[in-house]
Amino acid sequence: MNLFKSQKFSQSLSKVFTYFYLILLAIVIIYPLLITASSAFKAGNITAFDLSFDANWTLDNFRRLFTETLYGEWYMNTLIIAIITMVIQVAIITLAGYTYSRYRFIGRKRSLMFFLVIQMVPTTAALTAFYVMALLFGALDQSWFLIFIYIGGGIPMNTWLMKGYFDTVPIDLDESAKLDGAGHLRIFIQIVLPLVKPMLAVQALWAFMAPFGEYMLARFLLRTPENFTVAIGLQTFINNPMNQKVALFAAGAILIAVPISVLFFMLQKNFVSGLTSGGTKG
């Protein structure tokens, strides 16, 4: 009797603790995002984010963002870099991942190992080398050079992930198509490719998001403010609170975070499966 009671007590205690933890964590996550986002709609010169609702609410910060700063240019620059990076990188890793999953050829295992090792090289650390290359090719301050680095840097890791996902598509499908007389290209495009769409979407999202967040190389290689990406552009608003552009930072941040988060949540189901099936085979 007593035992039963204490068990029930400990169960409800653990329920209380569970909800306490979950709610606390939710607050810790929402608080910084909320005070940043709300600052975007506050009038006047703000120097710091905080949770106060007695401000004058306005959309003026968004207008200032596009008329008084280069934000529009930065956004376009980043969008162009992100889209080109995404298209080319996804194309390359899809071809390579498919090949490694489906074909047995001389040097396959060795080159797969090579991918695994080279994927560990922290490309961004080779700052000096990229600088020297940019000098030689006249690529300093040019976004095509950044695109080129972003594409190449992501290939080894993402080829591995693509290969892992292609491996989950049963090879019997290819075999029977081959018996029906389908060629290499037809098997690839019409039979296997549609089945890996979830992973393609995930890879596209990651390749698209990366240039938005990359700071180090962009800051080093892009020199004139007109050529900046949003990450380095927005940093100029907030690195010194006294320049009172914090509200503009918040407005600019919302215009990036909202679309990217929406894309993220739309594809969320896909990358859970991609993580556990493709990723774990390593």
Add this chain to the structure above:
Amino acid sequence: MKNTELDEKRIRNATLLSIIPGLGQFYNKQVFKGIVFLAVFLLFIIEMVGFGAGALVGLISLGSIPGENHSLFMLIEGALQILIFAIFLLFYIVNIYDARKVAKLWAENKKVNTSITSIMGNVADHGFPYLLTIPAYLAMIFAIIFPVLVTLFIAFTNYDFYHIPPASLIDWIGFKNFINIFLLSSYRDTFLAVLGWTIIWTVCATTLQIVIGIFTAVVLNQKFIVGKRVFGIIFLLPWAVPAFITIMSFSNMFNDSIGAINTQVIPLIDSLLPFIDIGAIPWKTDPFWTKIAIIMIQGWLGFPYIYVLVSGILQSIPEEQYEAAKIDGANAIKRFRHITMPTIFMIAAPIFITQYTGNFNNFSMIYLFNEGGPGSIGAGAGSTDILISWIYKLTTGTSPQYSVAAAVTLFISAFVIIVSLIVFKRTRAFEMED
């Protein structure tokens, strides 16, 4: 008997002839292939005479006349030539291998493709996998291997703000940069301090995000929870919002005098909890508190990835396993230790490792929060700089130390690769399916 001797001779001849690519193929009666191979060989010779030889000489000398010879370009062109040479070497080996193989086919009286169409058909069939991976290799060669090669070279030169071509020359100085970093006190003290903090940072921040991630996944996986979907979406937000935005926001929030943490959060905690009075904390001006802040923020930023991963794994553990353990009298803690944890680690260990190596080079977190500050610990490094942000400062500062930066880059590349290889070997990552 006589036959095999003839065959051996044929194979040997083909191999010997293919010392000049193409001739072996001609000998094998594959005229078209021979022409292609010979053309590639001639192209390489022309390239060597026109550009390559000069580039290699330039790489060795790095120029002798300041203002006229651009040492940097000579170095990079030399590196390019080495890459071209390596690719040619690969072709050369394939050429000899091919001549041998086809000669063997002749000897065994097997069918050999000699017409153009049949060779093209053969290439289309067997060359398909190589064709599909060429773009990946080209991109990797120029965006990863070539920069690594250039970094390797620069690390052995004296390229810094005293030696900026074309006004002055760069010279080879052997291991001097490495000796400076590892042995001489000028750089050694900074290097050791930065390396020490890099390791502490990596271990603390990554372990924190893994612990929060696993704990959250396990807590949210309980059946009775109402509003699972809502919590699930909220917990993904730190991953969904681009990290640079949140780091910059946190940087503002942790400002000593005006930031929300000191002006809003701490007063709130003080008022909620009796007998506790924390007061303002010097987040940005005291190295200790900056470090605490950075580690906590990384936990915030990084746990959702682990949480998603572990949630997926938890759902794949069959319920019967827990039921059986329950019947055997295992309590919740025991079930977690003997069923849940081993499964998680078995599947997710390689991904955990990538989290550690990722944080080892997590430039954004360190630099965007407090620019590696506060203060300086010498040789251009701030008190919270990790190796990668130190490299950034060495390269971008007012008096750039490019060659030292390159040497540190080599060090972290080697460090990360060796650690990952050891761990990958111990986990299942290297076991491939065939």
